[in-house]
Amino acid sequence: MIDLHYWPTPNGHKVTLFLEEAGLDYRLHPVNIGKGDQFLPEFLAISPNNKMPAIVDHAPADGGAPLSVFESGAILLYLAEKTGRFLSSDLRGRAATLEWLFWQMGGLGPMSGQMGHFNVYAPERIPYAIERYDSEVRRLHRVMDKRLSESKYLAGDEYGIADMASYPWIGAYSKLPADFVAFPHLGRWHQAIAERPATQRAYALGPTVNPDAGKPLSDEERKHLFAKRD
Template structure:
């Protein structure tokens, strides 16, 4: 059994995408980041960077004590290695998946997050920041679009954790949508993943956990999400 500490954000969706594809037994432990659950001592014990998601695997492969893992990319790698699914077992294929997983973790996710912050959540518009991150996200979408030429998925013909990592970060902000018209391959790839039954189950899980998703955040929620830098 896996405990999934979760809130329906792009990083949270990555893990439910994997769990729903593999039918692993898991229990959802909501971490309401708008209320500050991520700063609770019991959560910091497994996720010391006070970010979500995290997991605790109560049945690790070595048969030992439960294993906790934080950081969405590390969780995807852990689960892929545990199940030997959605990651190639040959060294060359594994390198490709790892490259694009870390590309998302170091580029697509953070840059799209900054795009969303300055377009959706910032208290006042900052034109330089909006232009900077819009152009960078468009550049990254171009990188992904070129990568998908002649490939069904990012690493080749098979769906992998690289796709699960990237998919939730494609246009996640309904209040500030990006124009995907120039990226026909990204749109084709995105539609193929959206049609997977496991994807639909994963996103339905998010709606169950937070029915208010998409509603404007209160000033207190913004203070918690964007103003708390350390735990007292």
């Protein structure tokens, strides 16, 4: 059994995508980031960077005590190695998967998050920041589109953890849709993943955990999400 500490954000969706695809038994533990649950001592004990998702595996491969893992990319890699799924055992296939997984963690996710922040959540419009992150995300989409013109999925012909990591960040903000006209290969890939039954099950969890998703943020939510903390 795996405990998943989760909130329905792009990074949270990454892990439910894997768990639903793999059919692993798991329990959801909501981490309401708008109420500050990510700063609770019991959560910081398994995720010291006060970010979700995090997991606790109660049946690790070494047979030892429960094992906690934080950071969504590390979780995907851990689960892939645990199950032997969605990560090629072939040297070159594995290398390609890790390249694109780390590309997402270091680029697509952070840049898309900043684009969303300055376009959707910032209390004032800062044109330089908006243009900076819009332009960078578009560049990253162009990189993906070029790759997906050459292969079915990011690491080759098989769906894998690099795709699970990247998919939730494409069109993550309803006000900022991806340009599938300019990037048709990206659009083809995105539609194929959206149609997977496991994807639909994973995303169906969101409204059950956070029925207020999409509503304007309250002052309390802004404080927990964006305010400076000592």
